[in-house]
Amino acid sequence: MKVLFLNGPNLNLLGTREPEVYGRTTLADIEAKVRERAAQLKIEIGFRQSNVEGELVNWIQEAKGKFDVIVINAAAYTHTSIALRDAISAVGIPTIEIHLSNIHAREEFRHKSLIASVCKGQICGFGQKSYILGLEAAVYVNENKKTS
Ligand code: DQA
Numbered sequence: 001m002k003v004l005f006l007n008g009p010n011l012n013l014l015g016t017r018e019p020e021v022y023g024r025t026t027l028a029d030i031e032a033k034v035r036e037r038a039a040q041l042k043i044e045i046g047f048r049q050s051n052v053e054g055e056l057v058n059w060i061q062e063a064k065g066k067f068d069v070i071v072i073n074a075a076a077y078t079h080t081s082i083a084l085r086d087a088i089s090a091v092g093i094p095t096i097e098i099h100l101s102n103i104h105a106r107e108e109f110r111h112k113s114l115i116a117s118v119c120k121g122q123i124c125g126f127g128q129k130s131y132i133l134g135l136e137a138a139v140y141v142n143e144n145k146k147t148s
Contacts, residue, residue, distance in 0.1 A: 001042075001043050001069075001138075002045075002066065002068050002069075003068065003069050003071060003135060003138045004047075004063050004070045004071070005034060005045065005048070005071050005072075005073075005131070005134075006056055006060070006070060006071070006074070007047075007049035007050075007072075007075070008049075008050070008051075008072075008076065008077045008078070009050075009051040009052075010051065011027055011049050011075050012027060012051070015027075015029075021100075022101065022127075023100070025127075025128045033128065033131065033132065034135055035047070037132050038135060041135070041139060043135070043138075046063075046067060053081055053083060053084065054083070056074070056077065057083050057084060060087040060088060061087060061091060063091060063093055064092075064093065068094070068142050069095070070088070070094070070095040071095075071096045071135065071137075071138055072088075072115070072119075073099055073130075073131075074115055078099070078103070078114065078115055079109060079114065082114060084115055085114045085117075085118055088118045088119065094120050094141045094142070094145070095119045096119060096121060096123065096134050096137045096138055096141065097115055097119040097123070097124075098130045098134040099122075099124035099125070099130060100124075100127050100130055103124050104124070104125075105125070120137070123137060
């Protein structure tokens with residue numbers, strides 16, 4: 001099984017970016033934790049970050065036939081990007097939306113996710129643990145492809 005983790009804009013700044021909201025863990029630390037758990041579960045991982053919307057769209061398209069599940073923290077593009085929404089819908093790879101913070105407990109403009117309706121589900125509010133929960137959700141979705 002292969003899972004692609006995609007990270008959107010400003011997540012490269014984790015560790016120093018608004019630590020009161022996002023914690024002090026860097027994206028590299030999160031990637032290491034994801035890889036550690038994935039090794040236990042015998043899952044292959046791709047892990048990427050971009051500040052560029054079109055690059056994320058390209059990676060979603062290229063994942064077709066290569067990855068079984070996508071786990072995406074689209075960051076601010078969650079709330080703005082019809083292009084990401086359409087890419088997820090077009091490739092048809094089961095996708096799980098994740099966020100470090102609880103977007104529903106924050107500013108109103110973060111309550112709406114344009115990608116939620118084309119994702120299998122959403123995990124948010126658990127800090128870096130959202131990534132591990134996302135990985136475990138990916139396993140569940142893959143094992144229950146027909147029913148989940
Ligand atoms: C985020 C939440 C988004 O609203 C925000 O724009 C981010 C990070 C999160 O992981 O909590 O950049 O996706």
